[in-house]
Amino acid sequence: MKVLKFGGTSVANAENIVKVGHIIKEESLKNQIVVVVSALHGVTDQLIQAAESASQNDADYLNIIKGLEEKHLKLVKELMPVLEQSPWLSFVKKQFNTIEDLCNGIYALGEFTGRIKDKITSYGEFLSSNIIAARLQSEGLDVTWMNAAGCIITNSNFTYAKVDFDATEQNLKDFFHTHQHQVVIAPGFVARDGKGNPTTLGRGGSDYTASIIASAADAEELQIWTDVSGMMTADPRLVSTAKTIFRISYAEAMELSHFGAKVLYPPTLQPVMAKNISLRIKNTFDPEAAGTLIGHHLEKTDDEKQEFAVGISNMSRIALLTLEGSGMIGIPGISAKLFHCLSNENINVILITQSSSEHSITVAISEQDADNSQHAIHNSFKDDLQLKRVEPLMIETGLAIVALVGENMKSRSGVSAKMFGCLGNNGINIRAIAQGSSEKNISIVIAEADVKKALNVMHEEFFESVIKQVHLYLCGTGNVGKKLIRQMYAQNEYLKENLLMNLRIAGVCNSRKMLFSEKGISEHELSLMDESGQEASAGKFAAEIISRNLRNSVFVDVTASSEVPEIYEELLKKSVNIIACNKIAASSSLEHYRHLKLTARNHSCKFFFETNVGAGLPVIGTINDLMRSGDQVLSIQAVLSGTLNFVFNHYDGTRTFSEIVAQAQAEGYTEPDPRLDLAGTDVARKILILTREAGYALEFDDIENESFLPEECMHGNVEDFYSALSKYEDHFKMLLDNAKNNGKILKYVAEFSNGKAKVGLQHIAPESDLFHLYGKDNIVIFKTLRYSDQPLVVKGAGAGADVTASGVFADVVRSV
Ligand code: ADP
Ligand code: ASP
Ligand code: MG
16 A cells, blocks of 8 residues: 655645646556645645634634635536536535634634634645545545544644554554545544544644554555655755755655755654655656655665765744853753753754853744743743853844754764855854754754855755856946956856856946846846846945845956945955955055955955956965965065056157147046046055055055156146146156156156155166066066065056956956
8 A cells, every 4th residue: 555645735726636636546556545635735824814813803814714715616616527516515615614603703702722723724634635535536436535633643732733653553454444445535634632622733744644644554655745856955945956865764854854844744754764664755746757765774876875965954933042051060950951841831942052061051942932932941940040040041033943964974074164164155154053963964053044045055065066156246337347247258168167166147236227136147138237227326236235145245346436345344244255456445544454354354255356456467466475475575666557658658759748648548548537647646556555465564645656747737627637737748858858868768666665665757777677568568576585686577468458357357266
């Protein structure tokens, strides 16, 4: 004999029940079968809602009941031939009359006890099982309906009753002795106590009914038919990449379901496990899929033996209770008292951790039991509280449990390091940890808001070592932003293949609009951003990134805005990596620069800004490597401004200085106000950043800036600036001639030595390394302890959207 259980979704409507019928017919050709069914999807919840409304004096309960009645009448009409409908329509109406009478009573009394709750909810399964049995009978199958509620005997712990296995097994054996039909249909979830009152086995309890029946009938196999293709490596609603676990031991399945894998109600395994009956989880909507086989001694393949874990499960709405006090140390019995007290209140303890000093004990329970437990513990520990042996109980809510499960864990080292490492890198704070002594699971308590992220991060780490999902948020869609996006699309396949990294552009923002997509923004969507995006601001962009809380997030700032760096800190605190092309943060006050770096370190994320100096040239990375290997930067000499290079490379006296500056501006080499470049502010910021990275504590004002611009040029707007430039042509010509007359050229140079930095115009001789610089060339010459005679030189194009975008891209790849 086989026992098949169909859940709420499988019997949600006529269409699904027809599918269930096909499965039943096929199985019944091979075996005698017992079919256990749940109530129609959502019916149990709605029956409870009706009764609750009635108890709160809300007459809406009548509408809920009406809606449920119509749903069942419709089902009868759709499933039964017209001539056979009448008794079943009357049957449904009769049940709903009784349900309405019960709710009227609740409405009048304003009282809704567990006893009444069980009485009302049991109608869900009573109705579904009878209608399905009628349908199969009308199709000619040899079917009988079994009153499971009469056979399964429990205590009177309503809503979560405990089974009396001896009495139940006897009743079920008697039933099967006298009923030899090919198909037996039974309602799940329902039972009765010794006095005949209806009881239920806990939410999701139909699985348990099926297991109790399978055990009593010594069935060959128990099949749980549901809406997913088996037990999966994580809840597929939260982890889209979850995979079916094809084979799993009872113990592992038990751990997964205990910690929240809803696909199997936790007590279900025990009765079948005791008799070594294998359990299969199958998908009603994809019957051909293999599903999951749960059993003893399943031979693991070599690959399976290599796996760290079999799955991850999660449980929401958890509260943590912590009892602590000096009186707990070394005094036996305090934990016993705590657990006794919780058990007296029928409160299920999900997880326990105790500090090794025995100073405190923490237990996780369901949030709905928090108030009850507080009262109970307060009462039991009255004396201890008075004598200050324990502190008042601490309760935290809004939490969840995530558990990594697998029997292989005990023989593999480094599982917890791997788990905590990936969670830490994503800024997930762990409130409590427990590892069963059997080492079949490591469970943690975290904030509810972090559950989806934690599951995905862990899933990636343990089950998809293949490809890491990176979520990129880009701020700025100017030249560099556009090039960066193009490079990323073009390089995605390479990254997947060679670095096992899938880069998704999860959000884009400019000064007007912002756009998000967890799956990655396509080029087409991006082109429509101006029309389809939401109103943007740096603050709104940050808020959205934080609320999305995606794993492996990277924020890229390719703006020159002073507002965007203001969001870096809050993002770093959420472990979002920051890649800045924008120089403002790294050249702000020393305190702020250090604070951002420290924040990144404290939250296990990166704050990279290689493109702040020399665009894509490896300048900052080189300093970092030198420092890490114990070298020390003694001096720096550099030409770092594309604008000033352009101007002094082109100014040869044949055209005026002002004309050359105007040309540089027209060709996109300058800031909108060219003075920012010409006055050396930009170069000063760059040398400041280099000295800081080299470990020197400099402020912007410490940089000596010998401006070559006459004072008058600094006043007024850009137009005034150009007319001032024209007036001072003689001044610029003289600067040029002085250099030329000595056989030298003009270069704007940044220098650092003896702890001091300065920027300014210099005469450069042909034999100098700084002489032969063309186009957009930048050069940085480092003298260090190790590179003392022959300096280390980094030279190449130090400006331009393409090279800057590649520098940013490289930072992104390095950061995750
Ligand atoms: P039924 O109504 O058939 O009893 P349930 O809703 O109780 O179905 O259980 C099936 C659901 O369990 C799935 O739809 C899935 O969302 C959820 N679930 C949670 N964790 C897991 C997991 N590890 N594997 C499979 N399903 C899971
Ligand atoms: N109908 C019950 C519930 O929704 C039992 C079950 O479906 O397993 O909890
Ligand atoms: Mg279920």
